[in-house]
Amino acid sequence: MRVLLIGSGGREHALAWKIAASPLLTKLYAAPGNPGIGHEAELVTLDIADHAAVARFCTEKNIDLVVVGPEGPLVAGIADDLRAANIRVFGPSRAAARLEGSKGFTKDLCAKYDIPTAAYGRFGDMASARAYVEKMGAPIVIKADGLAAGKGVTVAMTLAEALAALDACFDGSFGQAGAEVVVEEFLTGEEASFFCLCDGATALPFGTAQDHKRLSDGDIGPNTGGMGAYSPAPVMTPEIIDRTMREIVEPTMRGMAELGAPFSGVLFAGLMISGEGPKLIEYNTRFGDPECQVLMMRLKDDLLVLLNASADGQLAHTSVRWRDEAALTVVMAARGYPGTPEKGSVIRGLEEAAGDGVEIFHAGTAINSGALIANGGRVLDVTAVGDTVGEAQRRAYATLDQIDWPQGFCRRDIGWQAVAREQAR
Template sequence: MKVLLIGSGAREHALGWALSKSPVLTQLYCAPGNPGLAEIGECVALDVDGYEDIVAFCREETIDLVVVGPEAPLVAGLGDALEAAGIRVFGPSKAAAQLEGSKRFTKDLCAEAGIPTADYAAFDTAEAARAHLKERALPVVIKADGLAAGKGVAVAKTQHEAEAAIDACFSGAFGQAGAQVVIEDCLQGEEASFFAIVDGETVLPLVAAQDHKRAFDGDTGPNTGGMGAYSPAKIMSPAMCDRVMDEIITPTVKAMAARATPYRGVLYAGLMITADGPRLIEYNVRFGDPEAQVLMMRLQSDLLPVLLAACDGRLHEADIAWRAETALTVVMATRGYPGAYEKGSEIRGVEDAAGMADVEVFHAGTKREGGKLIASGGRVLSVTALGKTVREAHARAYEAVSRIDWPAGFYRQDIGWRDVVRETAGEPANGKERVDGQG
């Protein structure tokens, strides 16, 4: 079976790594791919925004399945173009991808379906949004409605911060994504990431994870695309996973089907676990990054048949199994990220790190030049390890990181700290996480 994987990040490298182990895979193509993916598949220079090129390539190479990694092509309608051409694709339609493409769409759907989330209001003008601020208690969360590469969200603790965030959206700081703004209450609790594969009707829950968005240790500094993650997360007990399925995921899938826009693909719920239970922060219509790295390390089943079952409406026939160990990933980023940073620094020692047992190094912002590995982006590597406990996975991942010689890079040293503290203190978990795919 021939598979085309769209994307170039560590998420796609992790997905490609998992797909490459399938006995039914005959050829893996990656567009545009990265140096890590080039070691397990063939990278092809396709314009991922040029749907005609992708469709033509799929026809020429008789591609059996296209797996779309990033959200932007899905929101723009790549899935529709492939389906119209009779090409099987893992990923939602443009209409269903609004769950990530429009914060207002998701909030309205939550209100209609009774899905627990923060109270909100949406606005088309800065004047209306500013007037609403006078009626809402601080802090508040200001969100650009559309895709803003993770930069369109601000937690405002003061009136001045809130007004500045509104002005940034409507002044064009985030392009068309800021044409509408959602203002919502600031939820209190612990964040977690929950994933499920959906075929339009059947939902197959995956394991949960927890990521770290802030750039620096102690959850300080600016928000990023993610500086690390681990799975399982103790906050997501079997009972909590059941609640997420019953109160959030299943009602969403039913609501999308009722709108005649059935959801097919992976559904990623960003959650806040509050004192009153789970609350939806946002939906993503693709695997998380860096969460995909830890999920793929824990995956015991063959990924490819599960994705095919979702595409073909046969998810009720699929099963999925997970390793019981903890997986933890540390993102190595270029100094200055998520702000301005310089490209072109050399990275050494990746082979040494990747040679460790139970360690994989997934590439993101890298390229090869004259036999050298060069940093070409903000988030550059995801160093991922397995361990019997969070502490063991943490120690192994950071041992691997220490073997990578890259003076121009930086990383957080406290990934997984919440559960490291819980293990050290002997705090009981909320319950042993199930590893049979049922939550």
């Protein structure tokens, strides 16, 4: 098979690494990719916002499957345009990608189909949003309705924080994404990430993980795109997984089909788990980043077989096998992240640091005059497997400490909840 992978982050490097291991693969292209992905695929210069150009490339290169990594192209309808050109795609349509592209759309779907989630309000102006926030009080959650690169959500612990978050949305800090705002009840419990591969009719459970969104140790500081993750998530017991499928995923699949937008691709449910069971925080319509990295490390099966089954509507006849080991990834970020990261610093020692059972995925790197440099906020994902989360954690940090990059930083407590559980046994 000839495959085109779209994207340039750590998620896409992990996907490229796993796809490249498939016996089905004859050629892997990536657009635009990054230096790490370049070890697994041929990098091509394509404007992925120009769907016609992507379709022409696929036709010229006889591409059998396009795998879309990031959410932006999906929300923009790249899957629709490629399918219209008779090109097979792994990823949802524009209409189905509204589950991520509009938080208000998803909340309304939950209300219609009795899917457990936080109470909410939708607002298109500051006055009505402010009145609702003042009525509800803090803590409360403020979300820009559209895509905001992981930065449009504020968990406001005070009324002042909530009002400042509303100001940021309506003042244009998030562009058109903040033109409408969703205000949600503050949920308590333990967060977890749950993934399903979908083909429009069938949702196949595809692993669990726990992400660390806050910038600093102890889960403090601003929200980020994710500072690390581990898999599996102990809080996702078989009972919780069963309830998540019955109460959240399956009603969503039915609802989207009834709306004429059957969902195919990856359905990523961000959950809050409490004594009441699972509640949906939000949906993403692609693999999580950095959750994808730990899932790919644990996946025993051929990823390309699974992606094909999703694209062809064959998931009802498919199963997934996982390694018994845990996996953990630590994000190394550039100084200044999640604000304005410092770019251009040189990174050394990756070859010496890498070892058996450890992969260093590139998230925001580039080559300048032959040197590897930081070219983004989240730059490297140091990912390890181990018999326990604690062992994977030790191996990841031991590898990370060998990397020569003084301008980088990381959290030092990724996986702390799972490690605490292990130590309490």
